[in-house]
Amino acid sequence: PEAITVQELAKRMGERGADLVKSLFKLGMPVTITEAIDQDTAELLVEEFGHRINRVSESDVEIGVGGEQDSPETLRPRPPVVTIMGHVDHGKTSLLDAIRGADVVSGEAGGITQHIGAYQVALPDKSKVTFLDTPGHEAFTEMRARGANVTDIVILVVAADDGLKPQTIEAINHTKAAGVPMIVAINKIDKPGANPQKVREELLQHEIMVEAMGGEVQDVEVSALKKTNLDKLLEAIHLQAELLELKANPDRSAEGTVVEAKLDKGRGPLATVLVQRGTLRVGDIFVVGAISGKVRAMIDDKGRQVKEAGPSVPVEVLGLSGVPSAGDLFTVVENDARAREVAAYRQTVIDRKRTTTAPVNLENIFASKE
Ligand code: GTP
Ligand code: MG
Numbered sequence: 001p002e003a004i005t006v007q008e009l010a011k012r013m014g015e016r017g018a019d020l021v022k023s024l025f026k027l028g029m030p031v032t033i034t035e036a037i038d039q040d041t042a043e044l045l046v047e048e049f050g051h052r053i054n055r056v057s058e059s060d061v062e063i064g065v066g067g068e069q070d071s072p073e074t075l076r077p078r079p080p081v082v083t084i085m086g087h088v089d090h091g092k093t094s095l096l097d098a099i100r101g102a103d104v105v106s107g108e109a110g111g112i113t114q115h116i117g118a119y120q121v122a123l124p125d126k127s128k129v130t131f132l133d134t135p136g137h138e139a140f141t142e143m144r145a146r147g148a149n150v151t152d153i154v155i156l157v158v159a160a161d162d163g164l165k166p167q168t169i170e171a172i173n174h175t176k177a178a179g180v181p182m183i184v185a186i187n188k189i190d191k192p193g194a195n196p197q198k199v200r201e202e203l204l205q206h207e208i209m210v211e212a213m214g215g216e217v218q219d220v221e222v223s224a225l226k227k228t229n230l231d232k233l234l235e236a237i238h239l240q241a242e243l244l245e246l247k248a249n250p251d252r253s254a255e256g257t258v259v260e261a262k263l264d265k266g267r268g269p270l271a272t273v274l275v276q277r278g279t280l281r282v283g284d285i286f287v288v289g290a291i292s293g294k295v296r297a298m299i300d301d302k303g304r305q306v307k308e309a310g311p312s313v314p315v316e317v318l319g320l321s322g323v324p325s326a327g328d329l330f331t332v333v334e335n336d337a338r339a340r341e342v343a344a345y346r347q348t349v350i351d352r353k354r355t356t357t358a359p360v361n362l363e364n365i366f367a368s369k370e
Helices: 006-013 017-026 039-048 092-100 138-149 166-178 196-204 230-244 336-355 362-367
Strands: 081-086 117-122 128-133 153-159 182-187 218-221 255-264 268-277 285-288 291-299 314-320 329-333
Touching: 006 017, 006 039, 017 039, 017 138, 017 166, 081 092, 081 138, 081 166, 092 117, 092 128, 092 153, 092 182, 092 230, 117 314, 128 230, 138 166, 153 166, 153 230, 182 196, 182 230, 218 230, 285 336, 291 336, 329 336
Parallel strands: 081 128, 081 153, 153 182, 182 218
Antiparallel strands: 117 128, 255 268, 255 329, 268 314, 285 291, 285 329, 291 314
């Protein structure tokens, strides 16, 4: 075989296809479950998932980080990560503002979101939800894809007076590719021209059958402006999250994904990291992409300094030696030497990916699997 589809590889590894897609995304490869990947990528995935393999090619480094499975008894419930997607101006940020009791929209240039915002919200029952806001403008396809790939649930926002638009459809495709469940929020129902039923019918044309049409996808009519039915939307999230039984081990070294990164004039390189397992602490030494660093400070979504961040918590991390790429895997390691080793390893993998045309041989990948 020349290559293997993500689906097939997942089957052989005994893992969920959606988890592989997520990992690939973290490695900077946005592919769908039906697409084929090459041998190097497949090996990398197998490593990420902690299956022991012996590399047959030049690099025999067993870095042994970032892949260990957490045993079931270490797992604790964690908050769902919910990404809000949809066409430009359909009210994503407004909806999140309404849920948070905040006002981000009025501070945005031209009222257009140009980055991924990450927030944690406490629900009335004290449980927490992590929200990622994404831009709807057509220029930000990659951010939408990334949002779909680090999330547990997607909320598709469709304005009831406008219906399905190109980036709505794009968001549907990202969500399907990522294999995550969707909740449809039909927004702006306060508007005179609102036609929620038309939205439901248009969704049907894209193979999304909402509950109101006898299907399984939850749909909620809302108005971010009038704060109508926000409780119903939160309830829908709660219900969906319960079905997923989301868990992570908080008592291990942290791993996460960069949702955005930038160079700040005053504070240097900054990365917003979504912690996915373990607990990230000030002082931790880490590798992100092929960059190493030490957590100098962490800032939460309310601008407060925090000392630690557990699973599903988004934090801004200071202390990087360079600006990583959004989507990079963030891994805490034991010490500086280890950080340098892992960074160097990742760099060789990156370099090799650029140059290699090695034939795929699945025997090699799986022959030494335990
Ligand atoms: P991008 O991030 O640029 O894709 O836009 P967005 O989807 O975040 O939309 P945003 O929240 O910025 O809202 C766009 C416009 O729609 C703003 O003028 C909002 O006030 C308005 N809007 C949002 N929700 C509602 C609603 O429920 N009803 C009405 N009437 N207007 C709304
Ligand atoms: Mg917005």
